[in-house]
Amino acid sequence: MADSPRSLDPVQLGAYFDLIEVSSLLRYAVEQQLREAGDLSYVQFQLLARLGDSPTGSQRMTDLADGVVYSRSGLTYQAGLLEKAGLVVRAPSPEDERVTTVTITDAGRALLAKVLPGHVEVVRGMLFEPLSREDVMTLAGLLAPVRDHMRSTPPRSAAPRRRQREA
């Protein structure tokens, strides 16, 4: 018990609730758009987007799992779906035969391109419409340090054995 459980002040509480609500509603809307436009779940979209952003169009399974906060078996499952749909291919890495390299296909890129405009549309319409350009910069400036903080802080109470952190 390092800290006494003082509660959150009203402003913090409001910010927390609004953050949860905003992200939930946004996520819900985006998921619906992705499902309709390309029959993709959000996770699948994230995986494709990550591969599409990669210069080579490829990534190792483990790196993908790290990026999306997934168990490896969960990633295997999703990668299997994407592969079955012809959106990615998997192949063992020549350098290290233990490693599986996932690569986005042309079909995968095409689907990404097909889905992206609607995706952007939803995000702009829901998230950015009520914000000025300056607001967005401010928001980005606030979220970035939080993101960095979260990334650097392992979950305190129960650290699931993800990857061992080199100390």
Add this chain to the structure above:
Amino acid sequence: MADSPRSLDPVQLGAYFDLIEVSSLLRYAVEQQLREAGDLSYVQFQLLARLGDSPTGSQRMTDLADGVVYSRSGLTYQAGLLEKAGLVVRAPSPEDERVTTVTITDAGRALLAKVLPGHVEVVRGMLFEPLSREDVMTLAGLLAPVRDHMRSTPPRSAAPRRRQREA
């Protein structure tokens, strides 16, 4: 090659990604804490918290479903679990027999009280630690209008069938 709606600018993109990542990581951590401290999913916690906040400790099923972004059948399922665990009770409303009133029990309040300190702890440690008091006020000031905007736009029950297209 459909009409390309202007893409998001880099600042918007960053804000969007960070929002998604921050809320995902926070949600993940909070869910773990709730599971460990009280064997509650986040949705179940939200339902209990809503009931606990209500002056009467009661709410109609539909109001609960609206507040939590759920289908009614999904809420029925969750309410069933909570009831089986003795955390809420359900009863038909005397005024309108169609309505089911859900009420938090003493055990429900007790569990809420047991779980809350750890919950607050996680939120503060992950979300608010890197933010000054002023930052939090700014963040709250930005999220509130977004939340209002999202609430006011076609929520979730409507939409799927029609595709919106800008002229």
Add this chain to the structure above:
DNA sequence: TATTGTTATACTCTATAACTATA
């Protein structure tokens, strides 16, 4: 007829543990 809620069902997703193979 419209609304509230439940049920039946089918499916998606996720995690754990055991397993294979490479290093």
Add this chain to the structure above:
DNA sequence: TATAGTTATAGAGTATAACAATA
């Protein structure tokens, strides 16, 4: 032995549609 990934499996959660009861 340690690491990368897969498989088997089991469980939680969600949505859709059909349904019953009430308004």
